[in-house]
Amino acid sequence: MESKLYLLSGTPGTGKTTVAKKLKDNNFSIISLGDFVIQNNLFCEEDKKRDTKIIDEEKINSFFSKYLSNNKFSIPIIIESHYADIIDLPCEIAIILRCHPQILEKRLQSRNYSPEKIRENIQAELLGDSTSHMLEREDLIEKGSIFEINSSNLTIEETANKIAEIIQKPENFQDLKAGWLSWLSDPTVQMENYLD
Ligand SMILES: Nc1ncnc2c1ncn2[C@@H]1O[C@H](COP(=O)(O)OP(=O)(O)OP(=O)(O)O)[C@@H](O)[C@H]1O
Structure with a gap:
């Protein structure tokens, strides 16, 4: 049987990589899509102004799909990246x-x-860009399997445990279904510091 795939996304700095390391102890294979893209040079062009490279989504998906077929995984796989939503293979959650x-x-x-760069990332978090991108995945919406965790007041371990629990029993976490969190309506967020 093929291993089940799970996506872990979020604005840079929200803790994906750190939490994913902990999840390795919970019997998950972790694939950091960013590292995978660099190792296999899956870029299409360079954005010189922003000093960044643009990823090639088509190349990533075809390469990734071959990688999964060539490497037999015996445990579930978590793909972590702020652009994890681009993976077009069937995913569970x-x-x-x-x-x-x-x-x-x-x-x-x-x-x-x-x-x-800080401002750009905070604006992305304020507007919930990672959630919006994931909500474009009709397959996951149909299954009701997109969740958001606010890790602000959780330890790394607590966040990792919450992820493992959601994966195990998603039906117990209806309150965490994507869309429950909005920084824009949170009075503790000093919006004027971040918006142009
Ligand atoms: N509850 C928490 N969950 C996750 N990270 C936390 C938490 N509390 C503090 N941190 C710290 O926040 C930082 C998160 O960085 P990390 O590289 O894991 O983020 P990321 O989302 O993977 O970023 P990127 O997309 O750039 O790789 C780490 O230094 C981590 O130790």
Whole structure:
């Protein structure tokens, strides 16, 4: 039997990589899509202005699909990336990590990101871009299997455990179905600090 696929998305800095490392202990294989793309050079062009490379979604999907067929996985696979939604193979569940903008700002500052890059990422989190992208996946919407976790006040371990629990029994987490969280209507978010 083929291994089941799960998607873990969220704005950079929300904790996907850190939490995914913990999930390895819960018997999941982890694939960091960002590393996979770099290792296999799955880019189509360079955005010189933003000093970044543009990913080639078609190439990623065809390469990834071959990679899964050539490597037999015996345990479920979690694909983590802020663009995990682009994976067009059948997936069981998608989970989006969310983080309070003020906490995210501190985390991104500690990465020495430029003020523009921090602002861009916080705006993406404020607007729930990762959730919106995932909600374009009709297959997952039909199954009602897109969830959001607010990890702002959770430890890394608690976040990892919550992910494992959702995967095990999604029916117990109806309250976490995508759309429940909006920073835009949260009075603790100082919107004027982040919007242009
Ligand atoms: N509850 C928490 N869950 C996840 N990360 C946390 C938590 N509390 C603090 N952190 C810290 O936040 C940072 C998250 O960074 P991480 O690289 O895991 O984010 P990411 O979402 O994978 O970012 P990117 O998309 O850029 O890879 C880490 O330094 C981690 O230690």
